[in-house]
C-alpha cells in the first residue's frame with residue numbers, strides 16, 4: 001500500500017485530506033507544520049505523495065518543500081501544495097521550489113482526485 | 125410541488141424536441157432543481173406554472189423555451205477531463221493528423237459539446253505545449269454547444285478559482301492564464317485559436333469545415349439511441365479522410381455506428397473513420413467559414 005504524508009496546521013484539513021487519501025488506498029501519516037513534516041518524512045516509509053499547506057507556524061510549507069527537495073532521496077516523492085494562497089506568483093514560486101502540483105483552498109474531493117489522476121497517482 | 129404526469133410528459137416532450145435530451149419520470153428531482161430558478165426568473169409561481177407558460181409559448185425560440193432548454197443541459201466539465209483522451213491526442217491523434225495534412229498545413233479540430241470551454245482550452249494548451257511546429261499552420265479549434273451561455277463562456281475564456289482547481293496542471297495555469305480579481309483569464313493567444321458558436325447536434329447542422337479530430341464527449345449519453353445514431357452519421361460526414369473521434373468515458377460507437385475502427389493508443393483508445401466510410405475530401409470543404417450565426421442552417425451536410 002502506498003503511503004502519503006499530510007502536513008497542515010488545521011486538524012480539520014488534515015482529517016479531510018487523510019480521509020480522501022485513505023479511501024483510495026493510501027496509508028496516511030499526518031504532521032502539523034513543516035518541521036514536524038520533515039521529521040515524519042524521515043521516520044516513515046518513503047511516501048509516494050506529500051500534501052502540504054503553505055501558511056503554518058514553525059516552518060511553512062514553502063520552506064518544507066525547499067528542505068525536502070534538498071534531500072535527493074526524496075526526488076521521486078510527489079509534492080502537492082494545498083493552500084489558500086491564490087496568486088500566480090505564489091504558484092510559480094511553489095513550482096520553482098519543487099512542488100509538482102498546486103491546489104487552492106477550498107477544494108473538494110473531486111479536485112484532489114483529478115489532480116492525482118493528472119500526476120498518475122491514485123487511479124488504482 | 126412536483127409536476128403532475130401530464131405536465132411532466134409535456135415538458136419532457138418539449139425538451140426532447142428542442143435539445144434531444146431525454147427526461148425520464150425518475151428525473152423529476154432534476155427537473156425541480158433546474159427549473160425552480162427559471163420559474164423565479166420569469167416571475168411565475170413554481171414549475172407547474174412555468175410549464176403552463178411554456179404551453180402558451182412553446183416556440184423553440186421563445187425566451188421561456190430557451191431558458192428551460194438551457195436549464196436542462198448538464199454542463200459538468202473540467203480541464204483535461206479523464207486525462208487519457210488528451211494523452212491520446214498528444215501521442216497519436218495530432219501527430220497522425222499533422223502527417224495527413226502536411227500538404228495544406230491546416231488542422232480542424234472540433235469540440236462538439238464544449239460546455240464552458242475547458243475541453244477546447246485543454247486541446248489548445250496541448251497544441252501550444254507540445255506542437256510548436258504548428259505555429260505556422262492554420263489550426264482552427266471549433267467549439268459548439270446548444271447552450272448560448274456556455275458558448276459565450278467558451279468564447280470569453282474566463283474561469284473561477286473552483287474551475288481552474290479542477291484538472292488543470294499548475295504548470296499550465298501559470299503559463300496560459302492571468303488572474304484578475306477572483307477570475308482567471310485564458311491568455312489571448314489561446315482564446316484566439318477557439319471559434320465558438322451555438323449548434324444543436326440534434327438539429328439541422330450548419331455547413332462545417334471538414335474536421336480532422338472530433339471531441340464528442342459526454343453528450344451522447346443524454347440522447348436516445350435513434351438520436352445517437354443520427355448524430356453519429358453526421359459526424360461521419362463531417363470528418364476528413366482518416367479523421368479521428370474521441371468519446372466520453374462511458375460512451376461507445378457500439379450499436380451506434382459501424383463506420384469507425386476502435387484503435388489502441390497507449391493504455392487507452394480512440395475511434396478512426398473507416399476508409400470505406402470517408403467522403404472524398406474537397407479543398408472547398410476545408411476552408412468553409414463557420415460560427416457566425418446559429419441561424420445559418422441553409423446548407424447542411426445531411
Ligand SMILES: C[S@@+](CC[C@H](N)C(=O)[O-])C[C@H]1O[C@@H](n2cnc3c(N)ncnc32)[C@H](O)[C@@H]1O
Nearest residue numbers: 143197201237239269270271324325341342343
Ligand atoms: C456534460 S457537458 C460535456 C462537456 C465536455 N464535452 C466534457 O466532456 O467535459 C455536456 C454538454 O452538452 C451540451 N448539449 C446538450 N444537448 C446538446 C445538443 N442537443 N446539442 C449540442 N450540445 C448539447 C450541454 O449544453 C453541455 O454543455
